[in-house]
Amino acid sequence: LTDPVAAALRADLPRITQRLADYVRIPSVSTDPSFSDGIRAAQDYLIGWLGSAGFASARRLPSRGHAPIYAEWLAGPGTLTILVYGHYDVQPPDPLDKWVSPPFEPRIQDGRLYARGASDDKGPVVVAIETLAAFLRLEGRLPVNVKVLIEGEEEIGSIHLAETVRAHRDLLAADVVISADGARWRADLPTITVGARGMTGFEFVVTTAAKDLHSGRYGGIVPNALHVIAELITSVRRPDGRIAVVGFYDGIHDAPAAEREALAQLPFDEPQLFAALGTTPAGEPGFTTLERLFLRPTIEVNGLWGGYTGVGTKTVIPHEARAKLTARLVPGQEPQKVKAALMAHFESRCPPGARLTFIDTRGSTAAYVIPLTHPTVAVAERVIGEVANRPVLRVRMGATLPINQIFAEELGIDTVPFSFATADEDYHAPNEFFRLSALEEGTEAWTRLLRALANERVAAYQPFRRPIAS
Amino acid sequence: LTDPVAAALRADLPRITQRLADYVRIPSVSTDPSFSDGIRAAQDYLIGWLGSAGFASARRLPSRGHAPIYAEWLAGPGTLTILVYGHYDVQPPDPLDKWVSPPFEPRIQDGRLYARGASDDKGPVVVAIETLAAFLRLEGRLPVNVKVLIEGEEEIGSIHLAETVRAHRDLLAADVVISADGARWRADLPTITVGARGMTGFEFVVTTAAKDLHSGRYGGIVPNALHVIAELITSVRRPDGRIAVVGFYDGIHDAPAAEREALAQLPFDEPQLFAALGTTPAGEPGFTTLERLFLRPTIEVNGLWGGYTGVGTKTVIPHEARAKLTARLVPGQEPQKVKAALMAHFESRCPPGARLTFIDTRGSTAAYVIPLTHPTVAVAERVIGEVANRPVLRVRMGATLPINQIFAEELGIDTVPFSFATADEDYHAPNEFFRLSALEEGTEAWTRLLRALANERVAAYQPFRRPIAS
Numbered sequence: 001l002t003d004p005v006a007a008a009l010r011a012d013l014p015r016i017t018q019r020l021a022d023y024v025r026i027p028s029v030s031t032d033p034s035f036s037d038g039i040r041a042a043q044d045y046l047i048g049w050l051g052s053a054g055f056a057s058a059r060r061l062p063s064r065g066h067a068p069i070y071a072e073w074l075a076g077p078g079t080l081t082i083l084v085y086g087h088y089d090v091q092p093p094d095p096l097d098k099w100v101s102p103p104f105e106p107r108i109q110d111g112r113l114y115a116r117g118a119s120d121d122k123g124p125v126v127v128a129i130e131t132l133a134a135f136l137r138l139e140g141r142l143p144v145n146v147k148v149l150i151e152g153e154e155e156i157g158s159i160h161l162a163e164t165v166r167a168h169r170d171l172l173a174a175d176v177v178i179s180a181d182g183a184r185w186r187a188d189l190p191t192i193t194v195g196a197r198g199m200t201g202f203e204f205v206v207t208t209a210a211k212d213l214h215s216g217r218y219g220g221i222v223p224n225a226l227h228v229i230a231e232l233i234t235s236v237r238r239p240d241g242r243i244a245v246v247g248f249y250d251g252i253h254d255a256p257a258a259e260r261e262a263l264a265q266l267p268f269d270e271p272q273l274f275a276a277l278g279t280t281p282a283g284e285p286g287f288t289t290l291e292r293l294f295l296r297p298t299i300e301v302n303g304l305w306g307g308y309t310g311v312g313t314k315t316v317i318p319h320e321a322r323a324k325l326t327a328r329l330v331p332g333q334e335p336q337k338v339k340a341a342l343m344a345h346f347e348s349r350c351p352p353g354a355r356l357t358f359i360d361t362r363g364s365t366a367a368y369v370i371p372l373t374h375p376t377v378a379v380a381e382r383v384i385g386e387v388a389n390r391p392v393l394r395v396r397m398g399a400t401l402p403i404n405q406i407f408a409e410e411l412g413i414d415t416v417p418f419s420f421a422t423a424d425e426d427y428h429a430p431n432e433f434f435r436l437s438a439l440e441e442g443t444e445a446w447t448r449l450l451r452a453l454a455n456e457r458v459a460a461y462q463p464f465r466r467p468i469a470s
Numbered sequence: 471l472t473d474p475v476a477a478a479l480r481a482d483l484p485r486i487t488q489r490l491a492d493y494v495r496i497p498s499v500s501t502d503p504s505f506s507d508g509i510r511a512a513q514d515y516l517i518g519w520l521g522s523a524g525f526a527s528a529r530r531l532p533s534r535g536h537a538p539i540y541a542e543w544l545a546g547p548g549t550l551t552i553l554v555y556g557h558y559d560v561q562p563p564d565p566l567d568k569w570v571s572p573p574f575e576p577r578i579q580d581g582r583l584y585a586r587g588a589s590d591d592k593g594p595v596v597v598a599i600e601t602l603a604a605f606l607r608l609e610g611r612l613p614v615n616v617k618v619l620i621e622g623e624e625e626i627g628s629i630h631l632a633e634t635v636r637a638h639r640d641l642l643a644a645d646v647v648i649s650a651d652g653a654r655w656r657a658d659l660p661t662i663t664v665g666a667r668g669m670t671g672f673e674f675v676v677t678t679a680a681k682d683l684h685s686g687r688y689g690g691i692v693p694n695a696l697h698v699i700a701e702l703i704t705s706v707r708r709p710d711g712r713i714a715v716v717g718f719y720d721g722i723h724d725a726p727a728a729e730r731e732a733l734a735q736l737p738f739d740e741p742q743l744f745a746a747l748g749t750t751p752a753g754e755p756g757f758t759t760l761e762r763l764f765l766r767p768t769i770e771v772n773g774l775w776g777g778y779t780g781v782g783t784k785t786v787i788p789h790e791a792r793a794k795l796t797a798r799l800v801p802g803q804e805p806q807k808v809k810a811a812l813m814a815h816f817e818s819r820c821p822p823g824a825r826l827t828f829i830d831t832r833g834s835t836a837a838y839v840i841p842l843t844h845p846t847v848a849v850a851e852r853v854i855g856e857v858a859n860r861p862v863l864r865v866r867m868g869a870t871l872p873i874n875q876i877f878a879e880e881l882g883i884d885t886v887p888f889s890f891a892t893a894d895e896d897y898h899a900p901n902e903f904f905r906l907s908a909l910e911e912g913t914e915a916w917t918r919l920l921r922a923l924a925n926e927r928v929a930a931y932q933p934f935r936r937p938i939a940s
Contacts, residue, residue: 218868233697237697283690293690302685319749397686
């Protein structure tokens with residue numbers, strides 16, 4: 001009793017694989033202006049693809065940044081309306097020399113397609129759009145009202161998405177967001193992600209003199225920007241690993257014992273994970289690895305540089321050093337307060353002779369938790385369980401989904417992650433890949449999800465409406 | 471009662487200026503193989519110049535690198551033998567766009583000759599050779615036995631000089647080295663430099679995982695190479711600024727009160743210096759700025775890098791971080807022991823989950839101090855004072871002079887700096903210049919020095935012989 005749409009999709013997997021291979025060739029890096037042609041090409045590609053799938057309305061939405069692509073197919077009132085979310089922008093491919101094959105030339109090996117963006121988020125978007133296209137091709141209609149929003153700034157903090165959504169509240173109005181972004185925790189375990197950490201961060205510059213100085217003529221008598229920045233970074237943590245920034249932990253509630261017990265019950269081969277990463281556990285004392293990841297905040301320096309970094313030696317005392325830093329936040333922490341607390345911490349530790357400059361490089365996002373009784377959570381959980389033929393575990397994720405916060409505040413609705421990427425697929429790193437098996441698994445799950453949502457009562461979603469920001 | 475040689479040199483200053491202008495046109499950059507024609511041209515130029523001055527013996531010495539030029543004029547036994555040192559190679563002219571006029575086209579303005587190498591070391595070598603040439607032209611002889619050694623690899627660490635000197639110990643045998651290299655401290659104060667700091671250093675790599683990891687997926691559960699390297703760098707100093715590396719200060723004797731008092735008496739406008747550098751004093755507690763610079767060692771990180779350093783943000787946990795580090799050493803410190811102590815310090819502080827790799831990027835040089843009772847120090851000091859008509863101050867320098875160590879070890883003799891370059895002449899930087907007044911001042915001083923050395927007793931130099939390395 002196979003679903004005809006799922007069967008057609010399975011038969012069509014070679015073409016869908018080719019679709020993904022074509023799509024990842026587009027170098028749509030959002031953070032670096034030198035890739036603006038790639039951004040434009042990805043927008044054009046999506047408009048053409050959605051148009052040929054039957055979304056006559058596919059177009060750019062006005063934006064001060066990289067324009068999101070919008071398309072809709074409306075069955076009419078009385079049926080649930082879903083907003084399908086994804087993003088077409090990708091991380092920078094650096095460091096290029098660590099890639100086995102060029103990042104924008106897809107390579108298929110051992111059932112995986114390697115390319116920048118394959119997992120984050122082009123593979124999952126191919127799954128979603130191709131499923132929608134199959135319904136329209138085979139049945140001439142979709143089971144529910146579908147609005148599609150594929151944005152171009154997810155990798156830079158969705159910095160203009162909130163204002164674009166706010167300007168199009170009526171257009172984007174829906175009962176729930178189904179997100180084709182946000183990787184599954186593990187390949188071996190069916191899960192549904194019900195919470196995500198938030199994020200804030202900035203770049204900062206330490207300046208200690210008017211120019212680099214010769215270490216013979218001035219060594220030992222002037223401050224060294226690299227020493228200062230190293231001290232500032234070190235001062236963020238106490239020796240035991242706890243964050244030393246005053247106010248950083250403000251607002252966090254201790255996790256209920258039941259939640260910590262449930263986490264402890266999750267099947268999790270910790271030694272295997274750390275062996276695979278080539279490292280050992282590290283972090284806040286008094287918490288297990290999964291507690292640290294799902295329930296506790298962290299501060300990570302993502303980049304640090306200054307002075308002579310070429311071949312050989314140059315005996316300079318660098319006068320300038322820079323660091324990029326992000327914090328991952330949990331429920332209760334207010335992102336702007338955390339950012340201000342971090343800046344105040346650095347200012348208070350900055351020694352005489354050094355100056356600090358902060359560069360606000362990205363927006364901030366609070367942590368997010370889906371109400372566990374939300375009807376779509378139950379539907380998604382059931383569908384994932386049917387496809388995997390195993391019980392589904394509820395987990396949180398350590399990563400950040402700014403869009404959940406944006407849709408909650410601007411549209412008053414929740415976001416249910418329904419991505420078939422997996423967290424080990426080296427997105428944000430060299431040799432990013434996507435499991436080709438997820439194309440089959442994902443299109444089957446999306447087919448079942450759309451059919452199941454057709455049976456949902458719209459009224460059941462009213463109690464979950466959130467207040468919309470004015 | 472003017473010295474006839476000095477008078478002739480003064481009358482000849484226009485031609486000597488032209489000599490310097492011709493010499494700096496030769497682009498004898500030693501570090502970059504694309505300048506090999508310039509290196510060869512400088513060698514030919516020196517051989518022709520020394521030959522026409524009366525040094526019939528001028529020639530290249532065999533070397534695995536850029537050959538040093540050697541010439542001699544021997545008066546005979548019973549007279550002091552001096553080895554005149556200088557170098558014909560120059561720093562690269564980069565960054566070219568910062569030069570007001572092309573680096574190898576001399577420009578004279580406001581009593582200064584601008585060109586790469588004008589100050590380091592072509593101006594001082596012109597002073598020395600033209601003085602020797604004037605003696606030979608006017609008097610047919612030199613006051614002492616003179617051996618001239620002008621090397622071609624000073625700017626790349628004199629990497630083959632030790633082996634060349636070792637292979638020519640008899641040829642180069644002398645009582646003292648008079649160096650036409652090593653700038654005077656200040657233009658406004660007659661000084662003699664009686665010591666220089668040594669140097670050692672290395673690059674090191676911190677590795678914390680097999681690859682960069684996503685800060686959402688792994689933030690807070692794994693070590694971060696940038697946090698580790700920041701902690702390692704910070705651990706080098708105690709909070710008060712003293713070096714925390716066990717064994718680092720071993721062998722250093724406290725400076726005698728008299729030396730510290732003499733330093734305190736030096737006219738030194740500290741606020742003016744730090745205002746010009748755009749910074750404030752920093753360093754080891756309990757010492758003044760000049761004590762820190764002349765008498766105390768330092769450790770400086772010259773370069774530091776890891777993670778994402780491009781435009782915008784990338785939320786990675788870097789798995790690798792690198793730093794380049796050099797220490798400036800004072801008498802008593804053994805470079806190899808200091809290097810080993812630093813490596814041991816880092817190893818002992820390296821946390822679980824992190825690995826350290828050391829890359830030995832450069833040779834080491836011990837600090838150097840001329841015995842203050844060395845007879846040539848007294849002669850040089852007197853001559854400089856006569857020319858300046860002011861008392862001469864003894865100073866050390868914070869920088870490093872590897873050649874002093876080489877001549878001490880290979881020939882068993884000391885090196886007395888007698889250069890008329892000045893430390894503010896932007897050598898190693900764009901718009902290098904040489905004060906033309908130093909041509910007059912320098913040739914008069916060299917004339918007086920050679921006359922005075924003729925009165926020295928050779929036997930008085932025997933007690934200062936150092937053991938020669940075997």
